[in-house]
Amino acid sequence: MNPTLAIHGGAGTMPPGSMDPAAYRAGLHRALMAGHKILAADGPAIEAVTAAVVALEDDPLFNAGRGAVFTRDGQHEMDAAVMDGATLGIGAVAGICGPRNPVLAARATMEHSPHVLLVGLGALDFLRAHGVAFAEPGYFDTPGRREALRTMLAAEASFSADLDDADRHGTVGAVALDRFGNLAAATSTGGMTGKLPGRVGDTPLAGAGTWADAACALSATGHGESFIRIAAGHELSARMRLAHEDLDTAAAAVMAALAAVGGTGGFVAIDRTGRVSLPFNTRGMYRGFVHADGAAWTGIYQEAMQAWS
Amino acid sequence: MNPTLAIHGGAGTMPPGSMDPAAYRAGLHRALMAGHKILAADGPAIEAVTAAVVALEDDPLFNAGRGAVFTRDGQHEMDAAVMDGATLGIGAVAGICGPRNPVLAARATMEHSPHVLLVGLGALDFLRAHGVAFAEPGYFDTPGRREALRTMLAAEASFSADLDDADRHGTVGAVALDRFGNLAAATSTGGMTGKLPGRVGDTPLAGAGTWADAACALSATGHGESFIRIAAGHELSARMRLAHEDLDTAAAAVMAALAAVGGTGGFVAIDRTGRVSLPFNTRGMYRGFVHADGAAWTGIYQEAMQAWS
Numbered sequence: 001m002n003p004t005l006a007i008h009g010g011a012g013t014m015p016p017g018s019m020d021p022a023a024y025r026a027g028l029h030r031a032l033m034a035g036h037k038i039l040a041a042d043g044p045a046i047e048a049v050t051a052a053v054v055a056l057e058d059d060p061l062f063n064a065g066r067g068a069v070f071t072r073d074g075q076h077e078m079d080a081a082v083m084d085g086a087t088l089g090i091g092a093v094a095g096i097c098g099p100r101n102p103v104l105a106a107r108a109t110m111e112h113s114p115h116v117l118l119v120g121l122g123a124l125d126f127l128r129a130h131g132v133a134f135a136e137p138g139y140f141d142t143p144g145r146r147e148a149l150r151t152m153l154a155a156e157a158s159f160s161a162d163l164d165d166a167d168r169h170g171t172v173g174a175v176a177l178d179r180f181g182n183l184a185a186a187t188s189t190g191g192m193t194g195k196l197p198g199r200v201g202d203t204p205l206a207g208a209g210t211w212a213d214a215a216c217a218l219s220a221t222g223h224g225e226s227f228i229r230i231a232a233g234h235e236l237s238a239r240m241r242l243a244h245e246d247l248d249t250a251a252a253a254v255m256a257a258l259a260a261v262g263g264t265g266g267f268v269a270i271d272r273t274g275r276v277s278l279p280f281n282t283r284g285m286y287r288g289f290v291h292a293d294g295a296a297w298t299g300i301y302q303e304a305m306q307a308w309s
Numbered sequence: 310m311n312p313t314l315a316i317h318g319g320a321g322t323m324p325p326g327s328m329d330p331a332a333y334r335a336g337l338h339r340a341l342m343a344g345h346k347i348l349a350a351d352g353p354a355i356e357a358v359t360a361a362v363v364a365l366e367d368d369p370l371f372n373a374g375r376g377a378v379f380t381r382d383g384q385h386e387m388d389a390a391v392m393d394g395a396t397l398g399i400g401a402v403a404g405i406c407g408p409r410n411p412v413l414a415a416r417a418t419m420e421h422s423p424h425v426l427l428v429g430l431g432a433l434d435f436l437r438a439h440g441v442a443f444a445e446p447g448y449f450d451t452p453g454r455r456e457a458l459r460t461m462l463a464a465e466a467s468f469s470a471d472l473d474d475a476d477r478h479g480t481v482g483a484v485a486l487d488r489f490g491n492l493a494a495a496t497s498t499g500g501m502t503g504k505l506p507g508r509v510g511d512t513p514l515a516g517a518g519t520w521a522d523a524a525c526a527l528s529a530t531g532h533g534e535s536f537i538r539i540a541a542g543h544e545l546s547a548r549m550r551l552a553h554e555d556l557d558t559a560a561a562a563v564m565a566a567l568a569a570v571g572g573t574g575g576f577v578a579i580d581r582t583g584r585v586s587l588p589f590n591t592r593g594m595y596r597g598f599v600h601a602d603g604a605a606w607t608g609i610y611q612e613a614m615q616a617w618s
Contacts, residue, residue: 077431088538088539088570089538090534090537090538094428094509095428095429095431113505113508114534115505115508115509115510115534116509116510116533116534116537116538117508117509117510117514117537118505118507118508118509119403119404119428119429119507119509120404120428120429120430120507121429121506121507122386122404122505122506122507122508123507124507125506125507126505126507196422196424196427196431196435197430197431197434198427198428198429198430198431198432198433198434198435199422199424199426199427199431200403200424200425200426200427200428201424201425201426205426205514205515205516206514206517206537206538206540207514207516207517207537207540207543208515208516211540224425225399225423225424225425228399228425228426228515228516229397229398229399229425229515230397231515231516231520231540231543234516234540234543234544234547235543235547238543238544238547238548238551239547239551242547242548242551242552243551243552261397
């Protein structure tokens with residue numbers, strides 16, 4: 001076995017002036033190391049993806065946990081999911097604001113409830129009762145995200161012109177293969193700046209933005225509704241299991257299906273041999289992976305693909 | 310083309326003394342005729358499945374719309390979804406109480422929002438703004454459901470002993486093929502009696518309890534978490550598209566996957582030739598179908614399968 005972890009921190013146009021590439025790469029690297037530490041100690045894939053996503057949630061640069069974007073009415077509504085390919089266990093939460101790390105709320109749902117998906121206030125009651133750590137008020141707020149909402153509401157007609165869309169509707173996620181051959185996936189998002197309250201995207205929907213089974217694991221980012229319409233995560237698995245496609249072929253087919261419904265974004269995926277695929281059809285996708293030996297790679301734009309492919 | 314509609318009204322043990330079979334058959338027949346009328350007039354599959362589900366929601370015998378079960382805290386939380394196989398358009402709502410027909414709320418989400426899934430109060434704001442008809446207070450309540458919650462809470466340890474589980478966590482749904490060769494699916498549920506508030510099952514999740522594309526359409530009922538874990542709806546399609554299985558073979562494989570995760574329930578499915586499959590692994594499933602000529606069949610228990618297979 002070749003324990004491997006791949007992560008993403010959102011896909012989009014990422015206008016060069018809008019962000020500091022080194023800061024994003026450093027954030028990705030920290031998340032890779034957080035997950036790698038677990039895999040290197042023969043820990044399970046589900047723990048590695050959770051640790052990597054916790055690191056990305058804690059980093060205000062990425063739109064998940066601290067640094068989540070604001071809804072139209074100035075609130076946060078966060079979604080997260082985990083899936084353990086070894087058991088087909090799933091835990092997901094949607095439309096919540098409270099738990100410091102939404103991905104840990106998803107883990108608690110998987111481990112302590114008979115359910116797969118909990119939403120809203122009912123989810124918060126359950127999570128509080130099960131000891132999930134909540135953040136102090138204001139923890140998730142960052143000046144940049146508040147400014148982004150203001151800018152968007154002030155100039156709604158042209159909001160896409162000068163905002164980084166990876167920033168505006170980014171997502172973070174991870175997939176891993178552990179030493180025992182098990183796969184897992186985790187995804188977390190703050191949603192879209194200025195979104196309609198109550199909107200749930202692909203992140204917490206198993207089979208769409210998050211999937212793991214014995215064939216592969218996937219975590220997606222981008223226009224969530226498109227990933228739901230093509231059941232992206234489960235389609236990747238189905239192509240590998242039923243049409244015997246390899247990971248790259250299946251990933252290309254999923255990206256073609258995404259384009260066919262007009263969707264933009266990308267995903268990170270891994271198969272049971274530890275091969276990774278990180279396709280996207282936007283200008284860039286914050287992403288990286290780390291192998292068993294600790295050798296890590298991070299990338300942002302399309303050009304950088306050549307460094308590892 | 311052979312326009313056909315198949316429906317279900319929940320799966321479970323259905324203890325003989327607990328219900329009047331003739332009343333359920335009459336309710337199924339009314340729903341079949343509501344959808345058939347549209348198909349017979351060359352209407353689209355998405356309209357036919359919506360009309361059939363509206364009829365089932367309006368019938369207090371079935372756990373959706375009027376007659377929805379109560380959550381643990383004495384509320385209703387309804388979920389519904391529609392999917393149009395012609396366009397891969399999806400609309401779904403979860404955790405709502407207000408719109409008289411949750412399936413029409415799902416249709417409004419598909420038609421008037423850029424989103425696929427809306428939950429809770431945010432969903433209600435959107436639906437109100439788009440003119441979806443709301444029910445008067447108390448409309449959804451029925452004495453039998455309130456009694457079921459009381460019975461369950463009073464004797465929680467043994468609640469499964471004397472309650473009909475189709476009644477306790479039933480779902481209604483429909484799939485159709487129209488004259489133009491398009492497929493569609495719709496599903497609606499009141500959830501589970503005494504469920505944890507905030508729990509979302511497979512009904513509103515495209516790819517799990519509801520799916521329609523160019524290959525097939527499916528609507529499921531039963532233990533929702535199991536249907537999510539096997540991505541039942543999308544797996545059926547994937548087997549037909551990628552492994553070239555026929556509808557019955559693919560349906561049997563999905564039922565095997567359901568059993569492998571310990572799941573109970575069933576589904577109705579249809580392919581592009583109008584062939585229907587209505588498998589279940591419970592004692593019974595309220596179900597029926599109607600062909601282009603208006604010939605309709607309804608069934609409840611396993612034995613009755615022989616009448617049409």
